[in-house]
Amino acid sequence: MGYIRHKLIDLLVIGRCAIITRGEGFDEMEETGQDREGWFRQLLELPQGIPEEDPFLRLFERLNPGELMKCLQNWLGGMRDADGRQTATE
DSSP, X not given: OOOOOOOXXXXXXXXXXXXXXXOOSHHHHHHHHHXXXXXXXXXXXXXXXXXXXXXXXXXXXXXXXXXXXXXXXHHHHTTBOTXXXXXXXX
């Protein structure tokens, strides 16, 4: 049986939400996705459904934490107005 290919954005969003809600492992990333599947389906495509823990493990063991943090900070920084206040996105 081959790998199921999940979208990167699906893995990152579910994984990050699990971390924000104090998830401590890849199994809890899967559990977060399952517990909130209806909500995630409003935000994400999830063409292969909720990922199991292995895709989260494979992704996060390959990410450079410092580079990911820079990307997130740049993205969030782009959501500020000229006065530095957080702005809403569409």
